[in-house]
Amino acid sequence: MLAKVFVAAALAVSLSGCVVAVGGDHDFDDDNNWKKSQRYNQEQINKLTLQMSADDIRTLLGTPDFTEAFNKDGETVQVLFYRTHHHKSDGKTTKEECTALVFKQNRLTGWGEKAYQYL
DSSP: OHHHHHHHHHHHHHHHHHHHHHSSOOTTTSHHHHHHHHHHHHHHHTTOOTTOBHHHHHHHHOSOSEEEEEEETTEEEEEEEEEOSOOOOSSOOOGGGEEEEEEETTEEEEESHHHHHTO
16 A cells, blocks of 8 residues: 555656746746857848748748748738747747748748838
């Protein structure tokens, strides 16, 4: 009986450690992780050229932090947002901390605040 209690207690302790490791937004908990991600995104965005495809951008930068898509004047518009600068230390990424990449008909037409505002 004592052995069963000991095994159950050990199992409970080990599982509670898993919950802590799995739960929450831990991608940016470490100060260096979000800094490295931002720096990488900034470096890659500086290499972009107009008319690149959205697929090429996703291959280069990975999954965006936010996305938007809509039709405007008969064209499909897609906006991918990648974190590039720090705004507020709250553990969450917001659109204000991202650079917008604007695509029309799956081709990059601009990036940055002005490109997004001109939509």
